[in-house]
Amino acid sequence: FDSSDGKVFDRSGHKIKFYPDVPKILERLTNEGIPMGVASRTACPPYARQLLKMLDWEKYFSYQEIYPGSKLTHFERFQEKSGIPYSQMLFFDDEHRNIYEISKLGVTSIFVSKGLTKKALEEGFQQFEREHS
Numbered sequence: 001f002d003s004s005d006g007k008v009f010d011r012s013g014h015k016i017k018f019y020p021d022v023p024k025i026l027e028r029l030t031n032e033g034i035p036m037g038v039a040s041r042t043a044c045p046p047y048a049r050q051l052l053k054m055l056d057w058e059k060y061f062s063y064q065e066i067y068p069g070s071k072l073t074h075f076e077r078f079q080e081k082s083g084i085p086y087s088q089m090l091f092f093d094d095e096h097r098n099i100y101e102i103s104k105l106g107v108t109s110i111f112v113s114k115g116l117t118k119k120a121l122e123e124g125f126q127q128f129e130r131e132h133s
Contacts (some may be wrong), residue, residue: 081120
């Protein structure tokens with residue numbers, strides 16, 4: 001990784017890209033006092049953590065579950081550490097299998113085929129409200 005000029009590159013020299021709305025979303029949710037967690041089933045946890053640090057995103061996540069395995073384990077640990085009931089969690093993911101697994105816990109789970117956007121966030125909040133009214 002290299003972070004000269006605020007850009008991050010992988011070992012091959014490819015620029016690491018993220019969904020454009022994500023930085024503003026992270027700032028907004030943090031400013032609103034909404035606790036956030038990041039769950040990644042990566043085979044390379046040290047690199048994922050390093051990437052969060054280089055992007056200066058680790059400050060946004062009160063909970064980090066970054067290791068291989070099921071998202072169910074990630075969410076069990078989120079619940080244990082935070083004390084937040086599954087029914088009060090909102091989850092976004094771009095893999096159907098994760099949405100299927102986590103929704104069975106009672107977590108409002110939103111499939112985002114093109115990544116997290118402001119529109120997807122608002123739709124997620126609306127679905128959460130519908131499920132809890």
